[in-house]
Amino acid sequence: MLAVLKKEFKSYFSSPIGYIFIGIFLAMCSVFFYLDVVAYGNTNFEYMFYSVTTILTFIVPVLTMRMFAEERKSGTEQILFTSPRSITAIVFGKFFAATLVLLVAELFTLIYFAILMYFGEPHIQTALATLGGFLLLSMAYISFGMFASSITENQIVAGILTAGVFVFLWFMPNFNSDLFGFSPINVFASEFPSGLISPEAVTLLVSFSILFIILTILVLQRRKSVK
Amino acid sequence: MIEIKNVTKKYGDFVAVNNISFQVKDREIVGFLGPNGAGKTTTMNMITGFIEPTKGEIIINGNDISKKPKKAKREIGYMPENVPLYLDLTPREFVRYMAELKYVPRKERKKEVERVLEEIGLLEVQNKLIRNLSRGYKQRVSMAGAIVGNPDVLILDEPTVGLDPKQITEIRNLIKSLGKNHTVILSSHILSEVSQICEKVVIINKGKIVAIDTPQKLENATKDDNSVIVTVEDKDNNMKKIKENIKEVKEIEHIVDNEDGTKQYRVVAESDIDIRRKLFEELPKNNITIFELKKSETTLEDAFLRLIDKDVNIQEDNEKIKKEKKKKGKGGKK
Numbered sequence: 001m002l003a004v005l006k007k008e009f010k011s012y013f014s015s016p017i018g019y020i021f022i023g024i025f026l027a028m029c030s031v032f033f034y035l036d037v038v039a040y041g042n043t044n045f046e047y048m049f050y051s052v053t054t055i056l057t058f059i060v061p062v063l064t065m066r067m068f069a070e071e072r073k074s075g076t077e078q079i080l081f082t083s084p085r086s087i088t089a090i091v092f093g094k095f096f097a098a099t100l101v102l103l104v105a106e107l108f109t110l111i112y113f114a115i116l117m118y119f120g121e122p123h124i125q126t127a128l129a130t131l132g133g134f135l136l137l138s139m140a141y142i143s144f145g146m147f148a149s150s151i152t153e154n155q156i157v158a159g160i161l162t163a164g165v166f167v168f169l170w171f172m173p174n175f176n177s178d179l180f181g182f183s184p185i186n187v188f189a190s191e192f193p194s195g196l197i198s199p200e201a202v203t204l205l206v207s208f209s210i211l212f213i214i215l216t217i218l219v220l221q222r223r224k225s226v227k
Numbered sequence: 228m229i230e231i232k233n234v235t236k237k238y239g240d241f242v243a244v245n246n247i248s249f250q251v252k253d254r255e256i257v258g259f260l261g262p263n264g265a266g267k268t269t270t271m272n273m274i275t276g277f278i279e280p281t282k283g284e285i286i287i288n289g290n291d292i293s294k295k296p297k298k299a300k301r302e303i304g305y306m307p308e309n310v311p312l313y314l315d316l317t318p319r320e321f322v323r324y325m326a327e328l329k330y331v332p333r334k335e336r337k338k339e340v341e342r343v344l345e346e347i348g349l350l351e352v353q354n355k356l357i358r359n360l361s362r363g364y365k366q367r368v369s370m371a372g373a374i375v376g377n378p379d380v381l382i383l384d385e386p387t388v389g390l391d392p393k394q395i396t397e398i399r400n401l402i403k404s405l406g407k408n409h410t411v412i413l414s415s416h417i418l419s420e421v422s423q424i425c426e427k428v429v430i431i432n433k434g435k436i437v438a439i440d441t442p443q444k445l446e447n448a449t450k451d452d453n454s455v456i457v458t459v460e461d462k463d464n465n466m467k468k469i470k471e472n473i474k475e476v477k478e479i480e481h482i483v484d485n486e487d488g489t490k491q492y493r494v495v496a497e498s499d500i501d502i503r504r505k506l507f508e509e510l511p512k513n514n515i516t517i518f519e520l521k522k523s524e525t526t527l528e529d530a531f532l533r534l535i536d537k538d539v540n541i542q543e544d545n546e547k548i549k550k551e552k553k554k555k556g557k558g559g560k561k
Binding site: 003006007011015074075077086225 | 272275276277278279281296297298300301303305307309311312313314315316324325327328329330372
């Protein structure tokens with residue numbers, strides 16, 4: 001797993017994708033930091049994350065769309081899947097590489113927290129809960145993006161499918177409020193930024209990730225016998 | 228040793244590979260021959276565990292590729308068709324990544340990468356992006372990825388396609404030298420290549436094995452007649468009469484008129500008789516001057532075409548028989 005993780009993480013930064021992802025993420029964070037925190041003159045670091053989560057909808061696909069689609073299109077999956085590494089190890093390697101890129105981006109937001117520390121006394125536990133929840137939400141999203149990338153050889157299709165499903169999950173509770181508890185982004189927003197960590201929320205986000213990691217593994221294993 | 232036992236691969240109703248079995252012994256170089264679409268790549272993909280056979284077993288050095296994929300794959304170095312590579316890596320990075328994937332221990336990794344880069348001749352481009360390399364170098368990078376970690380078995384899918392003649396000779400020599408301490412399966416549709424490098428040839432057509440043998444034996448086995456090619460100057464057109472003068476001659480076939488006025492004929496004789504002496508004595512008597520006289524030799528090329536033709540004919544015959552049976556069956560009912 002480590003071999004794949006290392007190579008994938010490096011390749012995010014040997015292509016523009018890693019820089020574009022972190023750049024856009026931080027640019028948007030700055031905007032929301034100003035609009036949601038500075039403009040109101042408060043020291044609530046977590047407020048900006050209500051808005052920041054929404055941009056995950058559009059930037060996670062950038063990170064995940066090439067994961068398997070590109071390998072399939074260029075044929076390099078032949079090298080990867082004939083190496084003595086299991087499909088599970090390859091999938092986890094790629095998943096954690098993307099997660100690591102996101103984590104790097106997320107750690108940069110600590111700068112905003114430092115700014116708030118300088119001017120006031122932000123609540124550290126709430127900030128940590130928010131960052132933790134945000135990571136879980138991102139992992140759930142990455143797992144779905146990875147799954148979408150494994151079912152097509154066209155990166156664009158994978159990207160649009162991923163963003164489309166995220167938009168749907170976001171507005172799903174508007175159609176039927178019973179579905180609120182199944183919408184990762186809404187579950188995140190209703191709990192973590194207020195410093196709450198409920199087992200239900202964690203379970204939803206973690207099981208969402210696990211579900212799509214398993215589905216990705218199944219898709220790739222099945223393609224071996226259909227291909 | 229590679230054992231392939233009754234392997235079949237189906238895509239829906241289409242049978243890509245139909246119940247093939249063969250063995251490759253240790254330190255043997257086997258050529259896998261067949262026209263395009265014969266099932267070569269499908270078979271290689273199954274041997275390397277990239278795709279799963281519908282039926283049958285593939286055993287690499289005692290490990291079943293479907294049941295113990297990790298162990299079996301550690302024994303294999305694969306160079307896929309069309310040399311897929313990570314274009315945004317350099318050859319050095321690529322080989323290092325492959326070494327890592329193949330569990331080359333961290334301590335030995337650097338040395339191993341160095342050895343492979345040197346052996347394949349990649350040192351001068353080791354730090355360029357693979358994207359910017361020429362086809363020949365890309366081919367070598369792919370080969371380097373296959374041999375790193377020194378796997379026992381090498382599977383090379385059309386390793387010389389798209390190379391210039393000098394590169395082809397280099398790669399061939401490389402494969403020959405690798406064959407000294409590796410088991411190699413190599414696919415190709417270039418026959419001269421296979422007869423030069425391989426000790427054994429497996430000919431496959433439409434998913435079925437048509438022949439397995441050494442190149443020489445295949446050439447001999449398909450040598451159907453005892454014929455001689457003569458180039459002559461024959462002003463009086465006496466060549467046709469020769470058949471009557473020499474009783475051992477079965478047939479004389481005109482092949483081509485050369486620009487210098489000479490003509491080329493194929494003379495077929497009764498089997499087991501060397502007709503050359505007779506021709507040499509008889510032709511001048513008929514006012515025919517011999518410019519060239521040689522035994523016609525079947526090349527592997529002929530063997531290959533003949534085997535595949537035979538296979539197609541048999542299949543067509545079978546289909547005819549089936550159709551006729553059906554007709555008869557229908558007629559009977561009426």
